[in-house]
Amino acid sequence: MKLIHSFQTRIAGSLFLLMLVVITLVYLTVKAATEASAVRQSYDQLDTGARVFRQVLDGRCRRLNDAVRVLAADFGFRDAVASGDVPTLRSVLANHGARVGAGDTYLLDMDGRLIASTVAAHSEGERLPGAVGAVNDGSCVLAGTGLPQLRVTVPVRAPLPIAQVVMSFAMDQAMAQEFRSLINLDVVFLGEAALMASTLPDEQGRQLVQELARAPGTGDGWQLTLGGRLYQVKRLTLGTQDHPVYVYLLRALDVALAEFEPLLRQLALIAGGALLAALLGALWLARNLAQPLRQLSVMSWRIGQGDYAVKVEVPRQDEFGRLAQVLEEMRQGIAEREQRLNHNALHDALTGLPNRLLAEERLRVFIATQSQVSLLYLGLDGFQAINESAGVAGGDRILRMVAERAQVLLAGRGCVSRPVGDEFLVQACRMGLEGAVGLAEQLRLSLAEPIEWEGQLFRLSCRIGVVEYPRHGDDPNQLIERARSAMLDAGQLPDRLRVYDEGRDAAQQRRLQLVQDLPLAGERGELMLVFQPKVALQGSGPHQAEVLLRWRHAELGMVSPGEFIPLAERSGSMAGLTRWVIQATIRQLALWQTQGREVKVSLNVSAVDLADTQLPERVMGWLDDAGVSARQLTFEITESAIMADPEAAIALLTRLSILGIRLSVDDYGTGQASLAHLKRLPVDELKIDQSFVKELAPGNDDAVIVRSTIEMGHNLGLEVVAEGVEEARALALLRSWGCDVIQGYYISRPVPAAEFEAWMERQSMPVLEALS
Template structure:
C-alpha cells in the first residue's frame, strides 16, 4: 500500500467507480423523465412536421391558383365553350397534379369541374365533377379574402384554394385547385413520423373519419385524441383546426406506448454494456499509466527541485535515451527560451499578427485610461472599401498585402495618438481633442495618406476608407459603447455612400427599444394610446392665458409614458408622421371647439413636421379640419422649425404662404438653433418667432443669453413679428421678458403641460382669478 504505483492505481479505480456510480444513479433516476421527454419530443416534432407540410400545401395551392388566374389563355376560353375551358383547366391541374380543379363564373355557377378519382389497381382517372353547371355552394368564399378552404365533395375532403380571375378591374370568375386529404396523405405522415395519422371533419354536428393510415381507425378514438384525452396505453397528440370557414377539422397522431418504451429499454441496456466495457478499459489504462509514471519519478526529483528554485542556468544531466532523456534536453532548451517566449506571448496578446499594430486589447486599455483621466478624445473607426472584391478576384493573400500597406500608410500620420488594427479591414485611430484639429482636417489627412495607388504585380489598387466617428464625453463615457457608436456611424456612412459620419443618436437604428417602438407606433393611434396635453402661453402684458400648445403623449401599454423625443423622430423616419400629425390636428381642433362653446377662447398651436410640408393634400386637410370644427383661422397657429424648410425651400415657402394668406398663423419654433439665419428668416412667411428654451433657462445668470434674447426680440419686432419665449422656469425670466416686450411666454414656471381635463380646470381657475382681480 505504500507503493506510489499502487496508490495511483487505487485512486484511479475509486475515481472511476465513483464517476460510474454517479452516472448510473443519475440515469436510473432520470429514466422516467427521459422517457416522457422522448415521447413529448417525438409528438411535438410530429405535430410540427404536419403543420409545416400542411401549410406548405396550402401556400403552394394559393400561389398556383393566383398564377393560373393570371394566364391569358384560360381568360380567353373562360366564357367560351365548356370543352375548351375544361381542356385549359386540366392543363393547369396537371402541372401540380391537383385532385380537384374548378372554374366558377361571375354568377356563381360552376362552369367547369374536374375531379381525379381512384379506379382499379390504384390507378386514377380524371372525370367531370358532379357539380358541373350547378351553383357554387359556398358563395361567401368568393367575396372573402381567405384563400384556403376545406371542400367536401362526394364524400371526399379537399384542401382548396380560390383565386379571382380578373380582366382589368372586373372579376369574370374564379379558379380553384385542391389536393385530396386521403389515406395517401395519412400514410405519408406515418412514414415520416412513425405515428398513425387520422383526419376527422365535423359535418352537421357529426364527426366523420376522412382518412387514416390505420386500417382499424375509429372516429371516436380519433376524436378522443383531438380532445387531448389520449388513453394511457397510447401516446398521442391532436389538434383541432377551425380556421377553415368554421368547419372543425381534426388531426390525431398516435402510437402504442409499449412500442416507444421498448426502444428506450434497448437503448438503456446498450448503455449499460457500453459503460461496463468503458470501466474495464479505464481500469486497464489506469494500471498502465500508474506503472509508467512511477518508474522515472525519482530520477526527475532533482531536476524538478532545480526548476522549482528558479535556477534556469543549471543544465540537467540525465543519461537516458528514452523519453526522460528527451525531457531533460527539453528542460535545457526551455530554460533558454522561456524569457523570449514570455516576451513573444505578451507581444502577441496585444498586437495583430498581420500588421504588428496594437490590437483590441491595447485599444480597450487605452480607452479605459483616457476615460479614467477624463481626457477628451475622438475615435475614428475606419473600414477599408472594396477589400471583399480584392479577396474574391485576386485572393486573400493580396487582400492581406493591401491591409499591410494600409497599416503602413496610416502609421505615418503623426497627428493621431493611437492606431489599432481590429482585424480584417477595420482600423481605429484616436486623437485627443486638445490637439485642436477639426474633423474635416483629420479626415483629409487620412485620405491624403491613402490616395497614392498600391502597385501589386502591375495592378494598381486604390486605398479608400469609410469612417465612423464618436467622441468622449459627448457621446458616451463607456469604452465599448463608444466603439459601438463609431461602428453605427460607419455603417450609416456606408449606407449613405458618405466618406465619413459623426455619431448621432438618430443613427442608432438598432436598439431593441427603438425597434419595438417602430413596430408598436403603427397601432398606437388605432388602439387609443395617444393623448394630447396642453401647455398654456401667457400674455406677458396682461398676464392672461391666451394661447395653448398641443403636445402629443404616448402611453405605451408596457413601457408607460414614452417621451415625444423618443417617437416623433421614429414617426418621421418610418413614414408615420403624417398620420400622427393628422390625429393631433383633428383632436386639438375638436377640443378647441369644445372650449369655445364653454367660453374659453384660446389660440391653439400645433407642431408640424418637415414631412407634413411634403404632402400634396396637407393644406386641404388643415383647412377642412378647421372648417369641420368651426374654429376661426386666426385662432390656429402652426409651429414649424426652420430646418423643415431646408430640404425644399421653394415649395415649403409657397405652402406656408398659402396658410398665411388663409389667416392661419405661422410660428418659427426653436429659433436660434439649427439652420437659423437672417437671410432664411426674411424669406419665410411667418407671424412670430419662438425663442428656444436653451437661451431662456439661464437668463438670471448668463449675460450672453440675455444679450441674445434681447437682440432676437428687437430683430423680430423690427421685422414685424411677435415673439414667444419657451423654457420660462423662474420669476426672474418671466419679469425680464415682460420688461423687454416679449409678447408670449410658456414654461414650467407658468404651468407644465396638462391633460385636457386638468388643463381645462386650470384655465378656468386662472380666468376666474383674473376676473375677480379685475
C-alpha cells in the first residue's frame, strides 16, 4: 500500500499515463484516418470499376455489332435469306455465332417473326419479344426472361431491309468472373425470378438478394453487411428505361482495410516502443526526484523525533540541494533552541539553580544510590516587603545571593534548587535529621549576614522545614511536599524550624475531604439550622433569633463552623452555603407563620455574597414564594466584607434595604470601617462584637468602648445589639447604657428549631423579669 501511494510511484504513473494517453490518441487518430482513407479509396475504386465495366461492356457491344454487320453484309447469307433456304441459314447462323462466341442467333423478318434460329426451342414464324424496335437504340443490354443478355440486332439489306439478324450473349457466371478479374471487384448480375450471376459466395449472394428484396437501395452506392462482412455496394443501371437491368459492384471493406494493416502494425510497434521508453524514462525521472525527497523525509522524521545529531546532506546543486541546506540550517537552529529549552525547562532562569522537576529527578537518583538523604525546604520571611523596598532588580539580586550562599555552605554535600518564588530546596546526601538541623542553623546564620543594595542593607530571616529519607517517605514528590508543609508550619514556631510531623497529613486529608463534601452537604441532608435567641431590653415585640449553620458529616460527625466556614470561603463554596441558609430560613419562617408565630431572624452574609448582583432579586423571589415579609429578615455583614469593595457593597446593600430587608454591621469594632463609610451604609443596627462584651466590667477599657459605641449608634439612628452576654453583670451594664438587644449564653445557647419553639413558649412573662 505504501508503494502505491509513494511519490515515486505517482510521478512514474502520471508520466506513463500521460504518454499512454498521447500515444493512444495518436494511434486512434491514425487508425481513424486510415479507415476513412480506406473507405474513400474503396469508393473511388468502385467508381473506377464502374467506369471500366461500362467501357468494357460498350466495347463488347461494339465488337458484337461489328460481327453481326459482317454477317448481314455477306452476299451468300443475303442470297440465302432472299431464297428462304432455312437449313442453310441455320448452318450459317450457327457457324458465325460460334465464331464470335454468341449464345443465341436469330434471323427474323421485318415484323419480328422467326425465320431461322440456333435455338431449337423456337419455331418458325414465332415472334421474338423485343426484336422489333431494338435497332439503333444505343444499348445492347436487354432484360431477358432469365439472366440479363447482350443482344445486337442488324438489318439484312438487299438493298432494302428484308430481315433482321439478332445475336445475344447471356450475362452469366463466366462473364461475372471475367469482369471480377478485370476490375478486382465482386460483380453481381441480377435477373428475373432472383436469378443471378455472382462472384460472391453462395450464402452472401442469397443474403444480397434478400436484402435487395427487403430494402432496395435508393441510390447508386451504399454499405451492406453480408455474412458478417461489410461491403460497399455500387449499382449500375443498364438496358432501357422501361426494362432496366441492374449490375452490382461490391468491395469488401476489410479487404480495403487489410491494405493498411502493415501500416497499423508498424504504428502499434512504434507506440509500444514509445510506451516502453516512456515508462523507463518516467521511472528514471521519478527515481531521480524521489530519492532526494526520501532522504530529506527520513532526515526530517529523525529531526521530528528529537534526533538533532543527524546532518542533512543531499549532494545536489538543484532545488533539492538548496532545500537540504535550508533543512540543515533549521536543524542546527532547532538543536540550539532545544538545548536552551531543555536547560530552561529544568533550571531557574534567575539563579541558574535546578527547578522543581530537576530537583525531583536528582532526589530520585539520590534515593536510588544513597542510603540516607535529608531535605531542607527554605522559605524567606517578608520577601515581598524587601522586593517592594529594593525593587525588582534588588529582589533578583538578593535571590541570587541566597542561592550562592546556600551553594557555598553545602560545599558538594548535595545540591540546591529553587522550586518557586522565594523558596529554596536543599538536598543533603548521607545526612540524618541531626545533621540537617545543624545545617539549617548554618543556613539561617549565613542568610542573616547583611546584603547591600543601592546603599540599603537587608538582613534575611527564613523558616525551614526538614524531612529525611527513608523515615518520612520514599517518593520524591511526597518528600518535597512534606518538607514544604513543615516549612509552612515552621512560620508559627519561635525558632522558625520544623521537622515534618506525620500527623499533619491526617489533618490535611480531613480538610481535603471537607472541601470535597461541602458542596454536596445540603443535598445529602447533612446541614441544619440552629437558632440563638435574642432579647429586646426595651419594651416587647416579636421573638428574635440569630440563625447559625451546623454540619453533621456522615463520616466525621459534627464539624465546627470555625473549621468549615473558612474552608468554604477559600474553596468557593460560600455562596452556595449562604443560598441554602437563606432558603432554609425562609421555609422555617413560613412554617412558624402558619403556627401563628411572628419571628424575626438575622443571618450572616459574606463578602462573596455581596459580589453577587442578583442576590436581592433571588431573595425576594424566595420570600414571595413562601409568603414571608422581608422585614422578618436581617442580613449581618462584617466590616471586612464591606471594606473589600465599599462602593459595590453599598450599592447592593441599598437595593436590599429598599426591598425591606434589615441590615446589620456584624462584629463592629474589630474591622476597619470608618465613620465616613458607616454613615453612608443603609444599615439598621450595629452589633458589638462579643470580644468587648464577655469580660465587660465597670471602668475597664471594654466598658468604655461598648458604652461609646451604643451612644454613637443611637446618635446615628441605629439599633445596637450586643452579643456574647454570659453574665448578669454584663446584662445590667448594657441595660443601664440603653443597649437595645442582647444575645449570648446567659440567655440561651444556639438550639434547633423545636427547642427554640419551646423557649418561645416559656416566654409568658416579660423578658426582663425572667432575666432578673
